[in-house]
Amino acid sequence: MYTIPSEFNDFIAADCDRAAFIQNYLNRAGLEAPVLQMEGKNHIYVKFPQNQYNSMFRIKTVIAHYDRFPGSPGANDNSAAVFCLLEWAIKLARLAQPLFHNIRLIFTDGEELGAAGGVAEQGAFPLAQVFRRLGITNDDIFVFDCMGRGDVPILTQTILPPKIPASFVKEFSALEQRAATFLQTSANGRWFCLPCNYSDNASFIANGIPAVAITMLPSLEVNAATQGQQPQTWQLLHTPGDNLASLTPKSFEIFHNILNNLAALKTLC
Known part of the structure; x- marks a missing residue:
């Protein structure tokens, strides 16, 4: 059974400098973790050794926002994901050759801004624009x-914009299928697809780059959601109730399974 480390309490403390943490x-x-400053937001890019990449296979870009809603501890939104990714990053960095993972890991700033101002206000929007400008679209x-x-x-059910190119729909559908495959193997076949609020995936989709969002x-609550009821988990978001006591250690275990299966996923370019 996973035990949430004491350092997690430091990360969700009200006075925590989360980027510095x-x-x-x-x-x-x-591991080096330089800040990518874009339009007043500080994204953090994790630099893995170059020998942990193989150009024959697709890069898997993994994103989680580290900012939180004002006044909320943000234990679930989004500290739990970030903390698991930090633990995973260290594990990945220790892989010995000839093993490789092809993971590009970015912690984003400013995701919560999109809740009020729309997708263009998200901190990840200029990041997605940079991806597009540099041709990082595959x-x-x-x-x-x-x-x-x-x-x-939960694989977020995404409603794509109207009149989107058929090539995008094809790539997006293939990406969803790959996500469904590793979710299936990560939680003993228990996973679901539901409409959810957009996360940073919205910024990439708006820039013509397929991206999927995954939650838990x-x-x-899944059963309730299928009957039109709002899950209690979502009601806690952006409130003081999104705290340590609301978390379930089993989620951390399952998420680590997901991440390990994602690291092992290899898709030819």
Whole structure:
């Protein structure tokens, strides 16, 4: 059984400098984590050794926002996902040759701004624009948000914009299928697809780059959601109730399974 480390309490403390926490955590393990400043937001890019990439296979870009809603501890939104990704990053960095993972890991700033101002206000929007400008449009992009409560991984059901090119629809559908495959193997076949609020995936989709979002819910709340009821987990978001006591350690276990299966996923370019 996963035990939530005491450092997690430091990360959700009201006075935590979360960008510094992430950088220090990774630096202690020998990983560089430079800040990518874009339009006043500080995204953090994790630099893995170059020998952990193989150009024959797709890059898998993994994204989680580290900012939180004012006045909320943000334990589930999105501290749980970020903390698991920090632990995973250290594990990936220790892979010995000839093993490789092809993971591009970015912690984003400013995701919560999109809740009020729309997708163009998200901190990830200029990041997605940079991806587009640099021609980074063939990555598999997976966004993880609110992964700390529940036992059922949820693949966000995405409504694509109208008149979108058929080539985008094809690529997006293939990406969804790859996500469904590793979710299936990560939680003993228990996963679901539900309409959810957009996360940073919206910024990439708006820039013509396929991206999927994954979250987690308790099984009872999944059943309620299919009947039109709002899950209790979502009611806690952006409130003081999104705290340590609301989390379930089993979620962390399942998320680590997801991440390990994602690292092992290899898709030819």
